[in-house]
Amino acid sequence: MMPDIPSFQPNARILFQGDSITDGNRGRNDEPNHILGHGYAFIIAAKYGALMPERKLTFLNRGISGNKISDLTARWQADTLDLKPDVLSILVGVNDSSVKVPLDEYEQGYDQLLQDIVHANPDIRLVLCEPFTLPGARHTEDWIEWRANLQSRQDAVARLASKHGAALVHFQRAFDAAFERSPAEHWIWDTVHPTYSGHQIMGDEWIKTVSQY
DSSP states (O other): OOTTOOOOOTTOEEEEEESHHHHTTOOSSSOTTTTTOSSHHHHHHHHHHHHOGGGOOEEEEOOOTTOOHHHHHHHHHHHTGGGOOSEEEEEOOHHHHHTTOOHHHHHHHHHHHHHHHHHHOTTOEEEEEOOOOOSSSSOSSSHHHHHHHHHHHHHHHHHHHHHHTOEEEOHHHHHHHHHTTSOHHHHBSSSSSBOHHHHHHHHHHHHHHHHTO
């Protein structure tokens, strides 16, 4: 097995769940050119769909723009449990920070979603992704507060990853390293949403993490 190849089992179903960053303007029908959106989920699926055609992998995207943890809760049955994923990747939290959802509400809601999917499939492989940010067009006047609030979500995701034995994708660390090479807007154009270059950073970090999981 090559170092950068996640150990996806034959016929595995890999589901990406989250908000607009995952959504990536995905199609809402079965048309294959747009069904995964235009972001990190597409990058990952394209790579391993090409590398592993014999494994007949199915990649699914159910990210929805604007979603918070409470929105995931409302659609968890139809958009997660009913899809019966073997690998579940979740990125959520930036919208919870934006509207200042209390941290305990965010963490408890997130924890319940993970408990539900583990109950449904004890063999599920969980991949929890840090919400992330870089300085930019938004939050120029409240940057310190914004960054601290998002850091609290990152810490919560780390606690949940440890509790549930999930892979933890350190997107913030990856973007911080990228920021040392080029200005923030090259990677994230509005403090929150990645550019195509930023989505490549995400895809690479996700693959690196999941390959070691």
